[in-house]
Amino acid sequence: MKSLSSRLLTTTAIALSCISGIVVLVLAVLLRWGPDMLINLDLEHNAARIVAGVHFNADGVPDSVRLNQKMTAIYSVLLQDAAYRVVDQRGVALLSSDHAVTAYAPAGENFDPQRTRFRVVNSGEGQQVLTVPFIHDDRTFYVQLMRSERMQRIIVGSDSEKAQKIAIAVAVVAMLLFSLIVVATLHRALKPLRKASAAAGQIQVDNLSARLSLEDVPSELTPLFTAFNLALQRLEDGYRVQREFLATAAHELKTPLALMRGQIELDERGDRGALLRDLDHMARQVHQLLHLAEASEHQNYAMEQIDLKDIAAEASAQLERLAQQREVHIVGPANEEPVMIAADRGALFVLMRNLIENAVHHAPPGSAVDVDVSARGVAVRDYGDGIPADAMPQLFKRFWRGPHRRDEGAGLGLSICEEIAHAHGWTLQAENAGPGARFRINFRAGLQATAV
Known part of the structure; x- marks a missing residue:
């Protein structure tokens, strides 16, 4: 039979392990797919800025893009790592930061406006491309943003695996520390139970006046301790009543026994009628004692x-x-x-x-x-x-x-x-x-x- 502390510790350990596993899993997911999510958000945000900065000529064709200084510098300097292209439905580049004349498309394939996110390789370096449509004067155009995986590694950092291991190690250490805190807390919280067990072990039949102390007992356990003390009180009262009953019964039987002994010692000179009356009196007392004992046993x-x-x-x-x-x-x-x-x-x-x-x-x-x-x-x-x-x-x-x-x-x-x-x-x-x-x-x- 497991002790209460063992059950609490086991339950806490299982719950803590599950929580820690969930935390580690969430961290792994974030470290694995979080950067891609951040890159997507960043590309979408930049695409919205480019769409807002596109300027159209009198024929409704994009002829320039107005960007802030920071974005203009990025797309002017980092030509191999970041670029944008404004293309029409046929895939012709109307505007581009890298002076290209066609839209981005996977190797060997034509431009497909339905392909919103794909990867291309240029000079051995992978590049991530996002395609976003926009409408002007009932005509549909597309903005394509490219970011190289090299730049992505620089932004996110190349130590993601190391960071993942560190996160897992931190989670394990936190779990161990939390377990130690739980063990110490349970040990302290269960101290009143141990004291009560020691006090209950010292209660003897000949001394039922002892009671369990309610000092420092948690409120959840107070009713249990109180009920136990009340049970001890009832038990003590029952023993006291039984002792008084036995003493009184012995006294009640003592008198007729003494009279009978005296009558027997008188031998033939004794009063036979008195002896029979004493016997009848004792028989009645014993009969009523039996009835009282039976009446007291409710089962x-x-x-x-x-x-x-x-x-x-x-x-x-x-x-x-x-x-x-x-x-x-x-x-x-x-x-x-x-x-x-x-x-x-x-x-x-x-x-x-x-x-x-x-x-x-x-x-x-x-x-x-x-x-x-x-x-x-x-x-x-x-x-x-x-x-x-x-x-x-x-x-x-x-x-x-x-x-x-x-x-x-x-x-x-x-x-x-x-x-x-x-x-x-x-x-x-x-x-x-x-x-x-x-x-x-x-x-x-x-x-x-x-x-x-």
Whole structure:
């Protein structure tokens, strides 16, 4: 697996190589064909000046050319290297700087006005010729400009190949320097990542308080570092909750174990009924611990379409004997229409049973426990003394039991309910209904139940 710096360097090297290749290619093209382009532009510019300087006689025939001093000197002195000719359509030279009487044409060929650019050889020296047409009094004439390749080499310089090599060498050196700058920049830019990696490597399970420093971190990486620190915070909170849970669970099991040990040591003189009650209490605590562990593992949930009213009826039927012992009547939903919801059947049953059981334990004798199921959620209400204000914040804490609690539970029932509701994306709320208390499960908007 390549490191981030290696990938960045590789990508930069490839991009730099491509750019350098393009630059070298452009330089080679300019050095190879640039001079010809410049010569063409220069010849065309001079041709336009000659056309503008042509003077015509009364018959409309060119009889002289008026040029500036510089051009007149060039065409007067450099007869073998630069010349112009003004010719008619037949190729007869009407005016010429080299006193010629015919137009320029390739060896063995006649004048062709359609041939605008060609090469001729004179005394072993190559000459470049440009032919430009112009019109005067509906008659077409042509200006031909000649420049020798010897003069072209003097103007452009004969060291083009050397200049090309120098340009390529400069491009290579520039690429190497740029690569060194990129390497140094990347090394400096990735320094916070190396520091963060070293800091992350020192984080141990027994010390999750360490956090990655955001100092000098590039803005693009700040969200990643922040998310990692938040993950560490959640992990630390989870470990802290688990440690507190284990400590509390051990304390809760310690007392009944001590009582059982004392009863066993008394042998036959011990109270058999008390020993059985202690065993039942421990079994209930272990059972609720298992339910809490299962409810906390969200990946174990198997969602399916379930009728809420069927689950409420099953939970009420299972608690019917307890309700009779407490002289409490469980009142189910009045509407018979099914209410379908996507949920885990086992978890939903535990949720409904715990809420109804909690209401039964707090309902006074002769009263009722109302179970309402609708597309908006579930509500379970008793008609007891309600929830004291100081107890409201403690309701869903693990192992918390109210001072006037009448059952011998472990204080985990409502914690289990909250875990199950959270796993389904629901909210669980407690409120005083006057009289009594109401526990309400509110379905999230996107997961509301459907009445059919």
